[in-house]
Amino acid sequence: MKRRNMPSLDLNMHFYDPGNRLFSRSTHEDCCEWIRVRCDNITGRVIELNLRNPCFSCHELALGGKVSPALLQLEFLNQLDLRFNDFGGAPIPSFLGSIRSLTYLDLSDSSFGGLIPPQLGNLSNLHYLILGESYYYAPSFYVENLHWISHLSSLQHLVMYQVDLHKEVHWVELTSMLSSLSMLDLYDCKLDNMSPSLKYVNFTSLTFLSITSNHFIHEIPNWLFNLNTRLNGTLPSSLWLLPNLVDLSVRNNSLVGRVSKVHLKKLSKLKWLDMSSTSVLFKVKPNWVPPFQLEYLYMSSCHLGPNFPTWLQTQTSLLYLEISNSGIIGVAPTWLWKWASRIDLSNNQISGNLSGVWLNNTMIMRMIDLSSNNLSGLIPTELTQLVGLLYLNKSRNHLMGSIPEKIGRMTSLLSLDLSMNCLSSEIPQSLAGLTFLNHLNLSYNQLQGRIPLSTQLQSFDAFDYIDNAQLYGAPLKKNCTQDGESQISVDIIEESEESFEMPWFYIRWDLVSL
Numbered sequence: 001m002k003r004r005n006m007p008s009l010d011l012n013m014h015f016y017d018p019g020n021r022l023f024s025r026s027t028h029e030d031c032c033e034w035i036r037v038r039c040d041n042i043t044g045r046v047i048e049l050n051l052r053n054p055c056f057s058c059h060e061l062a063l064g065g066k067v068s069p070a071l072l073q074l075e076f077l078n079q080l081d082l083r084f085n086d087f088g089g090a091p092i093p094s095f096l097g098s099i100r101s102l103t104y105l106d107l108s109d110s111s112f113g114g115l116i117p118p119q120l121g122n123l124s125n126l127h128y129l130i131l132g133e134s135y136y137y138a139p140s141f142y143v144e145n146l147h148w149i150s151h152l153s154s155l156q157h158l159v160m161y162q163v164d165l166h167k168e169v170h171w172v173e174l175t176s177m178l179s180s181l182s183m184l185d186l187y188d189c190k191l192d193n194m195s196p197s198l199k200y201v202n203f204t205s206l207t208f209l210s211i212t213s214n215h216f217i218h219e220i221p222n223w224l225f226n227l228n229t230r231l232n233g234t235l236p237s238s239l240w241l242l243p244n245l246v247d248l249s250v251r252n253n254s255l256v257g258r259v260s261k262v263h264l265k266k267l268s269k270l271k272w273l274d275m276s277s278t279s280v281l282f283k284v285k286p287n288w289v290p291p292f293q294l295e296y297l298y299m300s301s302c303h304l305g306p307n308f309p310t311w312l313q314t315q316t317s318l319l320y321l322e323i324s325n326s327g328i329i330g331v332a333p334t335w336l337w338k339w340a341s342r343i344d345l346s347n348n349q350i351s352g353n354l355s356g357v358w359l360n361n362t363m364i365m366r367m368i369d370l371s372s373n374n375l376s377g378l379i380p381t382e383l384t385q386l387v388g389l390l391y392l393n394k395s396r397n398h399l400m401g402s403i404p405e406k407i408g409r410m411t412s413l414l415s416l417d418l419s420m421n422c423l424s425s426e427i428p429q430s431l432a433g434l435t436f437l438n439h440l441n442l443s444y445n446q447l448q449g450r451i452p453l454s455t456q457l458q459s460f461d462a463f464d465y466i467d468n469a470q471l472y473g474a475p476l477k478k479n480c481t482q483d484g485e486s487q488i489s490v491d492i493i494e495e496s497e498e499s500f501e502m503p504w505f506y507i508r509w510d511l512v513s514l
Contacts, residue, residue, distance in 0.1 A: 038079075045076040052106070053084035062086040062110075067093050079104040083130070089113040092131075097122040103154075106130040108161060116141055116163065121148025127180075132161030134187075143168060150177045156205075157183040166190040172223070176201035188213040196221040207244055212251040212274070220255065242267070249274035251298065256280065261288050274298040276322070286310045293317040300324040300344070308333060315339070324348065324369070342367040346393070353377030367391040371417065375399060379418075384409045393417040395441065400424070403442075408433040415439040419464075423447060427471075432457050440464050447471045 031046065032039035038048035049071075053062050063085040071077065077099055083106045092112050096105070097119025105123070108130045116131060123129075129152065132141055142164035149158070155178050165171055165186065172195040175184060182205045191214040195201075201223045203209075242248075243266050255278040264270075264284075270292040275282070281303040288311045295317050305327030312318070313335050321340040325347035332350050336343070341364045351374040365386050371393045378401040379394070390412055399421040408430025416437060423445040432454030440457070441464045448470030451457055462475045472478045 040076070043076070046074045047076055048079040049074075049077065050079070050081045051085070052081045064088060066090075067096075069093075069095055071096070072098060074099070076101050078102060081106045082110050083108050085110040087111050091115060092117055092120075094119045096120065099123070100125060102126055104128040108132055108159070109134055113140055114142070116143050118144075118148040121151040123152060125154050126152050127154055128157045129155060130157070130159040132159070132163045132187075134161045140164060146171055146174045150174050152178060154180060156180050159183070159185040160187070160189055161185075162188045164190050166192060169193050170195070172198065172201055176203050180205055182206060183208040185210040186214070187211075190215065192216060194218070194221045195223070198223045208247055210247070210249050212249050212253075214253065216253050216255075220257075243269070245270055247272035249298075250278060250280075251276045253278055258283060260284060261290075265291055267292050270294065272296040275302050276300040278302050282309075284309075284311060289314050296320045298322045299326055302326060305329055305348070312336065321345075337365070341365055344369040345373065346371040347373075349374055351375065354380055354383075365389050369393040370397070372396040377401075379404055379423075381406065386410060388412050391415045395419040395421070397421055402426075403428055403431070403447075405430060407431055410434065411436070413437055417441040418445070420444040426450075427452055427457075443467055451476065 031037050032044060036050050037046060038050070039045060040047050051063060063082070064087060067082070067087070071080070072095060078101060080096075080099070080102060081104070087110055089111055091114040092107055094117035096102075097117060100123060102123050103125050105120075105126060105128065111133070120126075120129070141160075141162065144167060146165065146168040149155075158175065158178070158181060163186075166189075168174070171186075171191065171193075175181065179202065181203065184203075184206060185208070187210060189211075191211065194211075194216055196218050199222050245267055246269050248267075248270065249272065251274045255275075258281045259275075261284050268291040271294060273294055273296070276298045277300065279302070282299065286307070290311055294315050296319060297312075297315070298320070300322050301324070303326070304323055306329040308328055308330055309323075310333070312321070313333070316339055318340045320342045321336075322342075322344040324344045328345070328348040328350060330350065331352040332345065332354070343365075344367070346369045350370070353376060354370075365388060367390060368386075369391070372395070375394065375397040376399065379399055381404050383392075384404050384406040387409060389410055391414060392410075393415070395417045396419070399418070401423065402425035403418065403423060405428045407428055411434065413434050414436055416434075416439070419441040420443070423442075424447065426449035427442065427447060429452045432452040435456055437456055440460050443464055444467045447465075447468040449472075451465060451471065451473040453473075458474045460475060462477065465471055465476050
């Protein structure tokens with residue numbers, strides 16, 4: 001028992017643990033009883049250390065300090081998880097490559113940095129390797145080459161976020177040597193070469209591929225069409241002849257071409273489709289019925305319009321719909337709001353009003369972004385029945401009338417932007433009851449009267465209320481005189497509307513994609 005406990009006790013002395021959440025909370029001398037430790041039921045050997053920060057945004061709970069060489073004494077350790085901690089830009093310890101029993105290693109989002117040690121290539125039993133940082137302010141990773149990756153003969157999942165791989169021009173050849181690899185995610189890794197001259201690569205087990213936010217400017221390589229197929233002869237000029245494909249993302253690349261129903265007819269298993277920020281032209285007939293049922297569709301800043309894509313009506317499993325800036329002109333159909341919980345139609349030319357379309361989805365709707373369109377008419381009262389809505393943006397339209405009196409029903413709202421419309425009347429008193437609201441913008445309207453008094457509404461900046469000529473009260477430095485005339489004491493904001501860009505806060509739900 002003593003031998004089993006000592007390495008973990010030594011770890012506790014090396015880690016900086018401000019949340020006191022690892023070992024010292026336990027009163028058990030047997031480390032197998034500790035919450036972050038898992039032991040084999042028969043041998044009693046330590047096989048897992050789950051030291052992940054349980055709250056990814058809680059920096060005060062993050063581990064720091066050093067990763068102790070005492071880990072080497074845990075000779076049967078299978079899993080090591082250090083995600084969401086803060087090691088201050090320190091390099092990944094090379095001695096981790098000597099824990100050859102490891103099958104799972106997650107060092108992501110823990111503020112490691114510098115050169116990824118090639119000694120990790122000694123982990124021949126490793127099934128999962130997750131490295132890098134998903135935050136842009138985090139320390140940077142890089143490799144001199146990826147030759148070591150080819151020695152991970154058991155690897156099934158390889159994830160690297162923002163790891164600088166630009167020096168390794170043969171990354172395709174090296175990763176394709178991993179015969180068990182089923183998932184490859186190389187997000188924002190500064191890749192610029194997909195080995196377009198290769199005709200075939202040995203990705204025999206690959207079902208998930210994400211190479212988003214890289215710098216590919218050449219044509220789609222032939223080998224990509226051969227994934228998980230046994231095609232011979234002339235290959236179709238398409239990326240989408242992969243019958244087992246579930247997730248497909250080609251976001252933020254310089255891709256061109258036309259996608260039609262012929263290209264998509266074999267993708268019956270597709271759940272995630274992301275072609276955002278490409279020059280791909282998506283053209284199908286209005287009566288097209290896709291062979292798949294999507295759950296996530298991201299097609300922002302690509303050529304989807306001008307007509308509204310009526311084939312979306314068949315996608316009854318759709319959860320996230322993001323088709324902003326996609327050239328759509330016309331009226332959004334009423335069936336659009338039936339299924340998706342997050343909808344982004346911003347920066348199109350969608351017109352008309354939206355009265356009567358909200359009642360289909362009152363509980364599951366979480367985000368609506370209709371900003372920068374041609375919407376007109378009143379804000380429908382039915383909108384206030386979306387009690388689960390977190391983010392609402394209808395800025396930069398032509399909406400008139402008043403803010404619904406019952407907007408206070410929407411108690412889950414975190415962000416509300418109604419700026420740059422033609423809204424009039426007073427701000428409803430019920431708005432003051434939205435205690436979770438952390439972003440509000442009502443500027444550039446025709447609102448009038450006193451801003452309702454509440455801790456919440458007065459906590460926002462005056463900028464969020466400006467250019468409403470008859471609006472007064474804190475946080476505006478404008479008070480109403482006894483005769484009803486306004487007394488203005490605010491600084492003049494010298495900002496032209498043409499160059500003015502409104503802040504809009506919402507969560508991007510770009511999860512791991514294929």
